[in-house]
Amino acid sequence: xxxxxxxxxxxxxxxxxxxxxxxxxxxxxxxxxxxxxxxxxxxxxxxxxxxxxxxxxxxxxxxxxxxxxxxxxxxxxxxxxxxxxxxxxxxxxxxxxxxxxxxxxxxxxxxxxxxxxxxxxxxxxxxxxxxxxxxxxxxxxxxxxxxxxxxxxxxxxxxxxxxxxxxxxxxxxxxxxxxxxxxxxxxxxxxxxxxxxxxxxxxxxxxxxxxxxxxxxxxxxxxxxxxxxxxxxxxxxxxxxxxxxxxxxxxxxxxxxxxxxxxxxxxxxxxxxxxxxxxxxxxxxxxxxx
Amino acid sequence: xxxxxxxxxxxxxxxxxxxxxxxxxxxxxxxxxxxxxxxxxxxxxxxxxxxxxxxxxxxxxxxxxxxxxxxxxxxxxxxxxxxxxxxxxxxxxxxxxxxxxxxxxxxxxxxxxxxxxxxxxxxxxxxxxxxxxxxxxxxxxxxxxxxxxxxxxxxxxxxxxxxxxxxxxxxxxxxxxxxxxxxxxxxxxxxxxxxxxxxxxxxxxxxxxxxxxxxxxxxxxxxxxxxxxxxxxxxxxxxxxxxxxxxxxxxxxxxxxxxxxxxxxxxxxxxxxxxxxxxxxxxxxxxxxxxxxxxxxxxxxxxxxxxxxxxxxxxxxxxxxxxxxxxxxxxxxxxxxxxxxxxxx
Numbered sequence: 001x002x003x004x005x006x007x008x009x010x011x012x013x014x015x016x017x018x019x020x021x022x023x024x025x026x027x028x029x030x031x032x033x034x035x036x037x038x039x040x041x042x043x044x045x046x047x048x049x050x051x052x053x054x055x056x057x058x059x060x061x062x063x064x065x066x067x068x069x070x071x072x073x074x075x076x077x078x079x080x081x082x083x084x085x086x087x088x089x090x091x092x093x094x095x096x097x098x099x100x101x102x103x104x105x106x107x108x109x110x111x112x113x114x115x116x117x118x119x120x121x122x123x124x125x126x127x128x129x130x131x132x133x134x135x136x137x138x139x140x141x142x143x144x145x146x147x148x149x150x151x152x153x154x155x156x157x158x159x160x161x162x163x164x165x166x167x168x169x170x171x172x173x174x175x176x177x178x179x180x181x182x183x184x185x186x187x188x189x190x191x192x193x194x195x196x197x198x199x200x201x202x203x204x205x206x207x208x209x210x211x212x213x214x215x216x217x218x219x220x221x222x223x224x225x226x227x228x229x230x231x232x233x234x235x236x237x238x239x240x241x242x243x244x245x246x247x248x249x250x251x252x253x254x255x256x257x258x259x260x261x262x263x264x265x266x267x268x269x270x271x272x273x274x275x276x277x278x279x280x281x282x283x284x285x286x287x288x289x290x
Numbered sequence: 291x292x293x294x295x296x297x298x299x300x301x302x303x304x305x306x307x308x309x310x311x312x313x314x315x316x317x318x319x320x321x322x323x324x325x326x327x328x329x330x331x332x333x334x335x336x337x338x339x340x341x342x343x344x345x346x347x348x349x350x351x352x353x354x355x356x357x358x359x360x361x362x363x364x365x366x367x368x369x370x371x372x373x374x375x376x377x378x379x380x381x382x383x384x385x386x387x388x389x390x391x392x393x394x395x396x397x398x399x400x401x402x403x404x405x406x407x408x409x410x411x412x413x414x415x416x417x418x419x420x421x422x423x424x425x426x427x428x429x430x431x432x433x434x435x436x437x438x439x440x441x442x443x444x445x446x447x448x449x450x451x452x453x454x455x456x457x458x459x460x461x462x463x464x465x466x467x468x469x470x471x472x473x474x475x476x477x478x479x480x481x482x483x484x485x486x487x488x489x490x491x492x493x494x495x496x497x498x499x500x501x502x503x504x505x506x507x508x509x510x511x512x513x514x515x516x517x518x519x520x521x522x523x524x525x526x527x528x529x530x531x532x533x534x535x536x537x538x539x540x541x542x543x544x545x546x547x548x549x550x551x552x553x554x555x556x557x558x559x560x561x562x563x564x565x566x567x568x569x570x571x572x573x574x575x576x577x578x579x580x581x582x583x584x585x586x587x588x589x590x591x592x593x594x595x596x597x598x599x600x601x602x603x604x605x606x607x608x609x610x611x612x613x614x615x616x617x618x619x620x621x622x623x624x625x626x627x628x629x630x631x632x633x634x635x
Contacts, residue, residue, distance in 0.1 A: 137588025
């Protein structure tokens with residue numbers, strides 16, 4: 001018993017150290033680039049630059065939770081493209097209200113994540129293989145959907161209403177960009193979910209030892225599956241924000257996001273074998289390269 | 291159980307081949323012109339690059355690791371090889387340089403994974419980024435174009451009137467590797483390590499060295515694919531090979547190579563690659579739009595891995611039942627010999 005307490009303290013210390021290191025890197029980065037170019041130091045520029053990386057940050061947050069259970073989700077980028085296409089099609093070609101379209105988009109993301117999670121935890125296929133298949137499937141579906149639209153695939157669907165563009169284009173108090181605000185809110189949600197809730201404890205337990213989790217009466221399959229649902233949901237949120245930021249939706253919007261997301265999660269101190277990791281680490285690590 | 295497991299591992303690539311045959315015959319039923327020899331050869335020719343990548347990756351996967359840097363390696367080696375040939379080097383020098391670069395990238399991967407104990411996916415992910423970046427530095431973001439016609443014509447050379455040179459070489463390589471992996475002592479090291487690292491170490495297999503060799507071979511095959519890419523496509527963009535790493539892994543999975551390591555063969559990986567690169571052509575012959583390409587690939591992957599997981603579960607359960615039944619039987623006979631009554635169920 002005492003051993004485990006000691007271990008826990010060591011482990012927390014380690015995490016704190018790692019997060020401190022990330023903060024130091026971030027400050028160092030700002031100072032170095034700031035001294036190279038004065039304009040970099042202006043707050044709007046600093047906060048504005050996050051727009052380009054916001055989707056990576058958002059997906060990585062919940063990718064961390066997946067990785068803590070010992071899985072991995074590489075289908076996030078594909079879900080971004082798919083939700084973007086779904087959004088465009090529902091709004092332009094089906095003529096739905098933009099907000100209903102957004103909600104349906106989020107449901108799409110949840111369904112994609114649920115399929116991943118079901119195959120991983122109930123059928124027992126490796127997470128990497130399932131999400132690889134998901135990567136092909138969802139990006140393929142996005143391309144198929146793009147051919148259904150009246151707009152050509154290269155132009156993408158544009159001309160969204162102003163309120164929708166405001167999701168990414170608006171700034172709170174004229175300073176803080178909305179995407180950054182969304183990111184902060186998601187950080188808080190993810191933090192509470194992972195570090196302050198019972199579900200979070202279960203996630204860690206499943207990552208450390210699924211058998212132990214199963215013997216202590218936790219429905220570990222459901223816990224693991226739900227992490228993929230969260231990951232899918234976050235990818236669809238990223239898809240909506242990115243679509244709003246760019247003002248048009250394209251099937252290949254999320255291409256190339258896969259690897260940066262995994263990189264951010266790992267840089268944040270999450271063990272790829274599962275059982276260790278933190279939201280703050282990922283949040284910092286996602287911001288540092290950007 | 292051993293026999294069963296062996297049969298399972300051996301039928302994996304047979305399953306893939308059967309699937310390929312069914313796929314081709316099914317397409318042939320709808321559109322008979324698909325089954326002409328010319329068309330089948332075109333299908334095979336088109337998959338040479340993926341076959342080469344998949345062979346390399348299958349080494350690494352069979353040994354229990356993973357390599358996601360082959361796409362960037364392909365791009366860099368293609369760019370280097372193409373630009374050297376454009377600037378007047380001989381094919382030999384350019385190829386050797388490309389292969390050396392590929393081997394060096396593989397060596398870095400292997401050393402990082404075995405000596406620094408970095409998880410393979412992280413290490414190769416990092417290397418992927420570095421190599422992709424160095425393509426931009428090397429080419430200054432420009433396309434490598436204006437390759438000599440001789441170089442581009444290698445892709446069209448045919449032997450005996452119909453067999454493509456690259457295809458022939460690739461098939462020979464696959465046959466050679468298959469024999470090596472299954473007949474030579476050292477060839478079995480890869481699967482042994484992938485199946486059980488601890489056991490492999492205990493019986494004296496040089497684990498680290500073999501894993502490094504797997505990565506180096508993977509790099510070399512990616513470089514080979516790069517040379518073929520430069521010759522077949524005729525120009526190299528800085529984004530050449532983007533996403534090919536995922537396709538190579540998918541080809542391996544389609545071909546029955548298990549990502550847990552220890553199970554699979556290069557022949558399976560080859561046929562997996564053929565299936566994957568033929569899908570778009572099959573779609574065209576079925577008068578679908580080739581936009582469905584990735585969707586179908588994803589669905590096929592899911593079907594195959596789910597079927598595989600369910601079959602394995604079934605056999606595991608069956609083996610467990612047989613073992614329990616055998617144990618009960620044994621206890622029963624012991625009791626009867628002792629003159630007692632069996633109380634066990």
